């Protein structure tokens with residue numbers, strides 16, 4: 001399609017097409033779009049991985065990139081997201097990668113039918129993180145050759161996590177057994193209905209993937225009594241729990257990581273960790289996403 005907004009819009013075939021194309025890029029395949037298309041990355045929430053990997057993907061597709069920094073933009077004078085995006089559209093941006101704290105921000109952007117550019121969602125509030133979902137699925141598919149039948153624990157702050165929401169939808173649709181673990185008050189029925197609930201201790205010996213989520217202090221107040229050490233012992237991936245994992249099982253985390261909170265610090269670089277592979281795969285799936293969006297524009 002012309003936009004890339006939410007995994008809810010994607011069929012299983014759409015997902016597999018992005019993952020397969022990401023793997024082809026990783027194997028060295030050349031882009032199938034003309035160079036010179038113009039991108040702008042508008043990140044109203046901070047980012048290291050998503051922003052730089054979209055930039056890298058844009059470079060590898062031969063795109064031109066316009067600079068945009070919300071803190072030095074006219075957003076500081078009160079210009080709305082809608083008017084900002086219409087402005088960069090008028091200036092000639094063809095693709096805007098947008099991260100914003102408002103869930104479903106793109107519905108309003110597209111509702112007037114006035115935008116010519118394509119919107120790629122780099123994360124909306126606690127809604128969706130569809131490009132993260134694609135890189136997570138690529139990492140799992142690369143590791144195991146399939147998703148169907150795998151047991152995946154998603155652990156931690158389920159309610160506030162756009163990664164949990166996006167990944168659980170696609171994992172369950174592709175036939176994985178998804179188990180949610182973490183504090184009961186951080187569960188959300190809209191997400192946990194996609195799988196089952198357990199404690200990490202109950203399932204750690206059975207999982208193929210332990211996907212640990214960051215405790216997102218910017219999205220809620222964990223309270224004055226929150227202790228990273230206590231959280232790690234109660235809900236996190238400790239050395240003791242990691243030792244109980246199957247030999248072929250892997251550790252994932254979307255990052256940034258709170259070392260010593262949701263995961264013991266040294267496990268980030270353990271042989272079973274795929275955390276940095278996830279980041280590299282992020283460039284590949286973002287090339288696939290942008291290529292597909294550009295192909296949609298070229299054939300318009």
Ligand code: CP
Pocket residue numbers: 046047048049050051132254255256
């Ligand atoms: N995983 C992820 O979205 O990281 P950033 O917030 O650094 O982009």
